[in-house]
Structures are given as C-alpha cells and as structure tokens.
Amino acid sequence: MPEHLPLFLTDDEIVELTGRKLRRLQIDQLRRMLVPFHVNALGRPVVTRAALTGAHSARKEAAQQGWAPRVVSE
DSSP states (O other): OOSSOOSBOOHHHHHHHHSOOSHHHHHHHHHHTTOOOEEOTTSOEEOBHHHHHTHHHHHHHHHHHOOOOHHHHO
C-alpha cells in the first residue's frame, strides 16, 4: 500500500465503488449513495478520498466549534 495516496479516487476506484462503467451511471449511483462529488470539465465524476473516509467531517466539525483560548476552554 502506498504511503501517500492521491487526493482523488482513480477512474478504476470509482468503477469499483459505483459498480458502473458509464460516467452517467456513475454519477447517478454516487447521488443515490449520497457520496459528495463534482463533475470535471471532461464530464467525469471526481470524488475525494476524504469524502469516503470522513476526514472532511472532522475538519468541518472543528471549524464549527471554533477556537477558544485554553484559559476559557478549561
């Protein structure tokens, strides 16, 4: 397993995730699965690894909580 994974899923990984080879069907399946994605200029769905691992959720929660000095938060 590589130490540094790419930011986005590969085309093969999207096929494996969705079970679909056609872009249109991949997009439909990603919507049904509620997987966040974007469509690039080539019409391909682009999925970040963080969207599947939940890493983006942890960052979003931290941003919503905001920062407070240690003195106030203890």
